[in-house]
Amino acid sequence: MTTVAALPPRARRSVASRTWAFVKRHALTVYALLVVGYLMLPIAVVIMFSFNHPTGRFNYVWNEFTFSNWFHWNDVLGIQDAIVRSLEVGLLATIVATALGTLMALAIVRHHFVGRGATNVLVFLPMSTPEIVLGASLLTLFLNTTAVFQLGFITIFIAHVMFIVSFVVVTVKARLIGFDRHLEEAAMDLGANEVTTFRKVTLPLIAPAMLAAALLGFALSIDDFVITYFNAGGTQTFPIFVWGIARVAVPPQVNVIASAIFIVAIAIALTNVFWEYRSAKRTRGAT
């Protein structure tokens, strides 16, 4: 290509046609980068306004750079409790949902049994139902069984496990399908029983998939607003807190928390990208 460009007839082309050729060659790249810019813009705004010193109650217009929102992140009444609640729900729901979902994935991938198709449908349905319907239907259950369920922490936890389980099943299933069963058979041939085989062979092999599912589940839980909003009663998670305060005036501390969550998540994801890149390089080097 470069030698062609150096030839005299090419060099004499008009500026317009050269610009057009450039655009034609790079249009896709430019478009892709513009879309990336569009995706990043609100994130940049969130982080930027976490450093703003707002003039009035509203944090909409840039005024002055300050670190004080980060130092005084819990200065807003209720924000710290809401974050603690979000983390508690997220951890508990993730642990339970990961356990339930992994067991279901094992059954679906490993065994042929009556009702396998129906189970797949049952797992798929919550993911394809609008969140508002999931939230509303759970609320009607809780309202009709007030003797058993009072709206609050416990109902939020129940709701989160319910919508996370499906995502765990799908994530772990994808990993189990490409998994060598001979390893387990070998363990059994060597005299290990089912439980020992599961503990010593199966579990270590599916642990990465479980971790990925748990991270996804935690991210879903901590971000959920709609389903939580219907079933929270008076309990506030971080998204519920933001919803409530959005009607008055959003303090910069909300941006601080959102930025902090973002930075932690990106750090985990980048570590993963880097790790995969390195292990890919290593396997390429080995062969």
Add this chain to the structure above:
Amino acid sequence: MGTFFHRHRGATPYLLLAPGVLWLAIFFVIPLAFLGYESLQSGLFPNFEFTWQFSNFSDGIRDYHTQLLRSFVYAGIATLACLVLAYPLVYWIAFRAGAWRNLFLLFIVAPFFVTYLVRTLAWLNILADEGPVVGILRDLHILGPDGRLLATTFAVVSGITYNFFPFMALPIYVSLEQMDARLLEAAKDLYASPIQAFIRVTLPLSAPGIVAGTLLTFIPAAGDFINAALLGTPNQAMIGNVIQSKFLESLDYPSAAALSFILMGLILVALLVYARIVGSERLTG
């Protein structure tokens, strides 16, 4: 315990499934039944009675057909916008980004790492009347001197587009990434122009991704109420806003439950029409 599993081999899958299936049955299937029961009740809070009140459904459609239609129009436009924005980007990532692929994929999911409500509120900053975007558009006379972007249909639809973008982008990326690059070489060897190769080879092979992405974007978008609540006015209210306010503010459970079922039913109809158009084997497989 090991011997127990040995003796009851056939029971193993059911034992593994039991906790998860029970959870989904009690907290997903039964609630839907309760929602159905609720939707046929009548009366005023808190004294509802089950009276086979089918008029909740007809009244729901009569009173809220505007919001229902609006939900589907907004969701449809947003889905299309997602497709137009996402396809070239993931095409570029799959075929041109080389070693940077994973990093650019991270850019696609990055919005998910910012709390849904907060990233929607960020659009308030961007589209604000005093903000730079409105200023530039006013200077270019695209907007009138009093023109605004906030509290308009544009704001709501672009909020939905932004929030559900990754649901469109990721499935298309997966389908493009699985594509055998040699097929494109073969097309080239057979004298296909780049555009012909794209239309005859790449596009059909990425169709499953487009179909999956469309569903994953359209379904949650049709039920959304956050974007309309934060970026719009009652004139942009979607059916989600109506259901939400009836459930949690006016406490009119029967009609809210009926509207939830109408929403699900209409989504199902939309899916069937879509399946008719793209072919049902693509939808399931």
